[in-house]
Each structure stands twice: as C-alpha cells, then as structure tokens.
Amino acid sequence: xxxxxxxxxxxxxxxxxxxxxxxxxxxxxxxxxxxxxxxxxxxxxxxxxxxxxxxxxxxxxxxxxxxxxxxxxxxxxxxxxxxxxxxxxxxxxxxxxxxxxxxxxx
Amino acid sequence: xxxxxxxxxxxxxxxxxxxxxxxxxxxxxxxxxxxxxxxxxxxxxxxxxxxxxxxxxxxxxxxxxxxxxxxxxxxxxxxxxxxxxxxxxxxxxxxxxxxxxxxxxxxxxxxxxx
Numbered sequence: 001x002x003x004x005x006x007x008x009x010x011x012x013x014x015x016x017x018x019x020x021x022x023x024x025x026x027x028x029x030x031x032x033x034x035x036x037x038x039x040x041x042x043x044x045x046x047x048x049x050x051x052x053x054x055x056x057x058x059x060x061x062x063x064x065x066x067x068x069x070x071x072x073x074x075x076x077x078x079x080x081x082x083x084x085x086x087x088x089x090x091x092x093x094x095x096x097x098x099x100x101x102x103x104x105x106x
Numbered sequence: 107x108x109x110x111x112x113x114x115x116x117x118x119x120x121x122x123x124x125x126x127x128x129x130x131x132x133x134x135x136x137x138x139x140x141x142x143x144x145x146x147x148x149x150x151x152x153x154x155x156x157x158x159x160x161x162x163x164x165x166x167x168x169x170x171x172x173x174x175x176x177x178x179x180x181x182x183x184x185x186x187x188x189x190x191x192x193x194x195x196x197x198x199x200x201x202x203x204x205x206x207x208x209x210x211x212x213x214x215x216x217x218x219x220x
Contacts, residue, residue: 003150033207035151042201042210043143043151054208086151088207093165095141095207097151 002026004087004098012106019074021101023065023087032070033088034063035097043086047072079105108132110202110211117217123190128202128211130183135159139205140178140185145213146198156205157185192218 005024013019023032034047045054047063050070060075074081082105087098113127128140141156155166159178166174173196175188189196197218202211 003152035207037151042213043203044210045206045208048206048208088151088153090207093156094167095153095156096167097143097153100150 002096004089004096006085006087006098006101008101009099010102010104012104013074013077014106015077015079017077017106019077019081019103021072021085021087021103023070023072023098025068025070025089026096027089028067030092031090032063032065033090034072035086035088036083037086038083046085048090077105108204108209110204110209112200112202112211112214115215115217117219118192120193120218120220122192123188124192124216125186125188126200126214126216128185128187130185130204134180135178135183135185136180140176141203141205141207142174142176142185142187143201143203144198145201146195154187154200159185189216192216194218 007022031049035043036046037043051063062073084100084102086100089096109131111129116124118124136159139156139158142154144152154170154174157164157176157178164176178185199213199215201213
C-alpha cells in the first residue's frame with residue numbers, strides 16, 4: 001500500500017511550455033488514472049485507463065505508459081493547468097495514489 | 107448527473123469514533139463500488155478502501171484495516187465510513203468517490219482534538 005513515486009515533486013512551467021510528469025507503478029499490467037486537484041477542492045478524474053481523457057479535459061493533455069512507467073503530458077502549458085496532479089493505480093486493490101506533483105505557473 | 111453529498115465537518119475527541127456519510131443522487135448506489143479517500147492537511151491522497159453496495163463486500167488498504175469500516179444502505183442510497191480509535195493522525199479531509207473515480211463528494215473535514 002505504499003505511495004507511488006512521482007517526479008518531479010514540484011515544477012514551474014511557462015505558458016506554451018511542454019510539461020511531463022512521470023509515475024512508477026508498484027506492479028506491471030495495470031492501468032493508470034491521473035487526477036487533477038486545485039487547492040481547497042475535490043480531486044477530478046483527468047485521465048483514465050492510462051491514456052483516455054476524462055470528459056471536458058482539453059486535448060493538450062495526454063497520458064501514456066506501460067509496464068511500471070507512466071506519464072502525463074501537457075503539450076502546451078496554460079494558466080488553468082496549474083494544479084497538483086496525482087497518479088493512481090487502477091483497477092484492482094489497492095488503488096494506490098502517487099505522491100503528487102505540484103505544477104505551478106512560471 | 108450523479109452527485110455525491112457528504113455529511114458535515116466533525117470535531118471529535120481522541121479515542122472516540124466517527125461515522126461519515128456519502129449520499130448518492132442521480133443514480134442507484136448499487137451501480138458503483140464506493141471508495142473513500144483520505145487527505146491530511148497539505149498532504150497527498152490515500153486510498154482507504156471500497157465497498158460494493160450490491161453485496162456489502164469490502165476491500166481495505168492494509169493500513170486502514172483496523173481503522174476504517176465501510177458500510178452501505180441501499181434504501182437511502184448512502185455509503186458510510188466509520189473511523190475508530192481516533193488520534194491526531196486521523197485529522198484529515200475524507201472524500202467519497204464512485205467506482206471509476208469520476209464522481210467525487212465535496213469532502214468532509216474531521217478534526218481530532220481534545
């Protein structure tokens with residue numbers, strides 16, 4: 001039930017910049033979810049089944065990965081993307097979350 | 107649209123228990139597993155466990171097996187999280203979320219303090 005390692009822990013990106021966040025699963029053969037959380041609000045499912053965008057998520061976001069290595073990429077950073085992103089192993093127990101990556105606007 | 111409405115903030119004494127509710131509207135609770143997630147102030151998300159309201163089967167993260175109890179009431183479309191033997195380590199916001207994590211409650215803050 002350990003927390004999944006994510007990198008970086010924090011980062012800052014300028015508008016238009018490409019952003020990549022990585023996450024390492026504890027086992028292979030899983031799907032990965034990604035959640036976005038802004039301060040004081042509930043998390044939102046952002047990417048599910050490793051690469052599928054949740055409803056309403058801009059297509060500048062993408063997810064990929066296999067084995068134990070997964071990533072979330074923002075093709076061109078926008079102001080509204082500043083948030084904390086958590087990966088999460090899916091879809092069998094335990095549904096362990098990553099440690100989180102705080103993405104700030106530079 | 108599915109909505110999850112959680113009960114209000116709690117201030118509780120160390121050593122006691124608290125039971126939090128999560129009411130589902132817009133669909134029947136038996137359509138989903140219901141998960142609960144913990145977030146301590148300024149910290150990350152921790153998966154506590156899930157319940158299948160269809161048959162009341164439960165799964166817990168190892169560290170919550172003696173701390174959390176999940177139940178569900180299909181007649182009221184509500185899932186519950188009971189936390190026992192509370193300590194300051196249990197001070198956190200607790201979220202409920204549906205089986206595919208696409209719907210989340212607003213969270214409920216539990217403060218354990220004497």
